[in-house]
Amino acid sequence: MISVLNTIDTGHEDMIHDAELDYYGLRLATCSSDNSVKIYDIKSGTQTLAADLKGHFGPVWQVAWAHPKFGNLLASCSYDRKVIIWKELGEWSKLYEYTGHESSVNAVAWAPAEYGLILACCSSDGSISILTYNQDGSTWDVKKVPGAHAIGVNSVSWCPAISADLSLDPLTNKDAPKRLVTGGCDNLIKIWKEQGDQWIEEKRLDMHMDWVRDVAWAPSLGLQRSMIASCSQDKRVVIWSSDDNISWTPTILNTFDDVVWSVSWSLTGNILAVSGGDNKVSLWRENADGQWLCISEVAKGLGQTTNDERSTL
């Protein structure tokens, strides 16, 4: 059922830490411990190296594509404490370099395009930075939330702009309240809300027993229910659901054999991809009874997929 579309030999000289396709699925960005970010054009089974971006002086942890309406923008964050926003203007070049963190920057995430060009970065120095592009001066406004998580912040994800709030105009969603979820080394998940020009902690979710490695806010179709997936060093993945963004109910998706490193929601928000230290990827879907079932496990490296349970769904 799951077929290999493309296999890209990245040519990185070291381990890859993140890979992401752009909005249209036509370009792949990868980043690695060899300090570089590479961009490939993907076309039906073939790929060509479009750019090899060098600017970081440490392993690059994560890359993120911005919405194409802002142009071709890519953000990358690294162990070298920097966040670089790259822009394609004929050639790829640095648009902006943010050096406001005092330790490794572990994750970057673009806000929903409706809000404008906004990037959230989180770092092992315990703070979150929100970079907002200010068109008037072509500058980036920086808002820093210090001490967001003790020890360090590992992951950040935006609340989708499409919301069930009736007073909002579905066409633009511009005025939807901005929310963020972060996970950190204090084993907590925190939800942040922008009020005025401040980011305030709206809620903290305490369930994990070790560092939270990744959080992901599920895309919204406009339904009342919002969901957040979180994964942790404690080998568990937890799905948090809420009808009002205030009270959250945790459900333990599964306890894995090894630590879980990342969670990712599909575009329509119904399938969760989980991966971790055991080098395996599994896909999970909620059935009608609200139970989460593993629908496939992409046995890593073997390219094999097992899909037994799908027929039962």
Add this chain to the structure above:
Amino acid sequence: MTVHWSSEIMKWEYRELQATAMSVDYSGNNVLLAGRRWLAIKHIGLDDVPTEIVKKYPRHSKYDAAGAEWCQTYPGQKLCAIASNQHVDVYEWRAGNDLMCICSLRGHTRVVSDTHFHRQDHNLIATCSIDTFTYLWDLRDTRKPVVSLSAVAGASQVQWNKVASNLVATAHDGDIKIWDYRKNSSPLHYISAHLCKIHGVDWSPHHEYQLVTSSHDGSIKYFDIHSARRPENIIMTNFPVWRAIYTPFGSGLLTIGVGWGGLPRVEQAGVIGIWIGGALTHRLVGHTDTVQTMVWRPNTLPSNYQLVTWGRDQTLRLWTMHPSLLKMCSHYLPDDSENDDNNSDTSYASTVSSTNDLSVSDSKGQDIQMNKIVHKTTTSIDEEFESIREMANIEVTDMNIETRTCQIHSERNGYTANLQVTFPRNVTEQTIPKFSWLSGTNVDGATTIKILQAINRTANRKKKEGHRCLLHCLKTLATSIDEIPVKSSDDSDSMKSSQRSQSESENAGDSCIPFPRTCGAKWCGVSTLVVFNRPTNARRLSLKHETGTPRSMSSLSLTPALFGTGYTSVSPHATTTPSPTNASGFPQLLHRHPSNSITTFYFQDRWKAQSRRAGSMRSRGSISGCTPPRVVLYATSSLFPLNRSLAEKYYINADNPVDMCERNAKVASDEGEGELSHAWGLAALVARSLAARPVDHFISGEESMGWTGHPLCCNLVQALISHYAKSSDLQMAAMLTCAFSAFNDTSNSSSQSIISTSSCGNGNNTSPYNTITQYSEISADGWTLPILRSNSCSEAENLNTEYSATKSEPSAACVVDDATVHLYHCFKRAYADVLHRWQLLYKRTEVMKLVRCKFELTSPGDGVGEAAWECAWCGRTVRGPACAACRRLALRCAVCGRGVRGLAVACALCSHAAHAQHMLAWFAQHDTCPAGCGCKCIIEGNSLWKGVKYV
């Protein structure tokens, strides 16, 4: 400002030796030169006679000497160690002419990169290698190391602390580890010092906790090992720094670089830089090629520090430090003492007169007389020691007449000072003892230098007078400590606690950085799963598997226990001996790779196997030989009910729901989606009944009311929509909502709503509206189109005016509440996003047209997209060529400055417009905007539109 001068006093050239390492012995008179073919000992006696007398000992080895070192202790002064390939040979230089190899230390599995004799115990030697281990050997039993310090990355430097006897520092790529060899399981401190390879480490001669590192990244950093997260000071140079060593006097620093930045290498290689207070103050010029080794000549007079260097130009040079330089480093100079004798006399007179033992008050007058009895005083080390037996505030902790040293402990006001006094052996009358700080001293660095200065001054004065000096020196010490401003107890407490917390939580910077992900899956686009992972041949030790994946990056280096004793991993980047002797010059830029260890973490088996098999150290590229990292894209469209070909073929026409539903039912069945086809069929039925309803309305029959209220009417469609939404079939849910415009508005079921829909939908599919809608978002976001506006934007401006008016009465027919309508709009919007990702822009536009604010369009004329601009004269927003207010042509040409009538072209980015002809002519020659705003309209404008993909 850099003063540029050469002050070498001696120079010898020994080309035939091809020496690659040099060391000076304890006496400071013998220099060992070690090369592949020869070991040679050169006497550089005090007589300074330029002699060629060199004792040469043949050494036939395949390998260069990577390091040579004399033991710097009195009992071990005949010992020297020469590192060569994987082992270290220890020689004894007997009777001044016989160099015997007494043992060979074999244990390292790869090239030994550095050796260091212990500062006090001549039987103890530390060796480190790029096989990641640092061994401590006892020369009395050399079969195996007594202590083994294990790390992940190869070690390039090992240095014993100059003050505390149990501390040793090792350098691993960009990191420094500080070990207490009594606790060898894990380092005491871990310093992430540089991003590039560290070439040199040097402990402060004055302070137990301070060290300086020099790195390939061109920076020199001072660290206090207790607050290792942040360097105390950083010096940035423009060249990779090979070595940076403290001056034994004052607060200076000597550096040798690996070529000097942009300067021609031939001219500048071989320059030794002297830094004082963070600035390059002097340069010692003489060597014509890179300097390989520099050491301070041991056993020199405090007033006459000498530097011995060996360079790749095969010359051995001896340098003196100019007095002005010593002074700049705030080092006390005896010669200068006359100038401030009066000052110092008064200040110390008060000190000394308070004690009864001796008085200095007579010193001035009796200078000559005292000098006569010099012989009597100089020999009396016993007397010196005896004199300090009973002193207040000073405790003598150790006294050794044989080694001519004593150790002093003094504690006042919360400050502790531990001082070691060493009386030189080859004493002349005026030689003052050497003072150095011992561990436990908690006085800050600047003050320790000041105190030493004061003590030296006292010692010198007393020696000149022919007195014993030790007693007075210690009095000076006691007074100086008293004079340090007293810390309040709060301060010291908080300082201590902050120090503690720092060292606990921050000394290992990597301990709070999560362990790197090497496997992951991300949903991208509509249904593509991007997966990257470690190659299948990557495998962790089973040991580690049981303990699970570590959580922080520091685990890569902080848990040697994890690796067990048999674990030998090889840092892939430390492939050659890091020595400037490599013929091709200097090590290339080796970026710091914490992930070296990641790679090693997963690939250690392979590395081991490889190095065993090939026996070569030449494996470059961290995971060469392993599968290169791959990313796999999986097409998972079958997991989702979204179907691109359906989306392409689906027909959207809200004006005619019946037709739309029927045609889509056919499309679905053609695509083999029987269930969807059936649903569309049901929808068509409902649509037909709804279409018939207005007619029914006039009849107002019971029947018609029954039908609209019938479950098969609106409720059926709603049920279908919610069913598909629940099963995540966004496509079907959204398409159904599109078909029923009744759901588009709360003012539902009225014909008005249908009309308004069609007024909007009437637009030709290829009208500019389609594209402008898309970009209206941009302008609405304030991104790129400040002036060009589309109708939808103006709609947004007028939202509030109409709000109350359009909140019309609910109709009796299809009762759909606000929330549901909103939800349906959200479905459409989310589906439009999917279509956008599929690059079905026309379809997307068709759907987006049906996503509408709850408000009516204000002016029907706005149906077609149209540009608006600000009037160039009055600033009002204008549509059409002329401004209604000032009755002039609204658009002014950026080229000719006149109003534009006819064809105009505007830049999408800076929004400057001009006559089309003018614009074309302008851009044939220029690339920036004619208005002078600096916008590169052609490039930027193009890239702006580039994001758009048309079907």
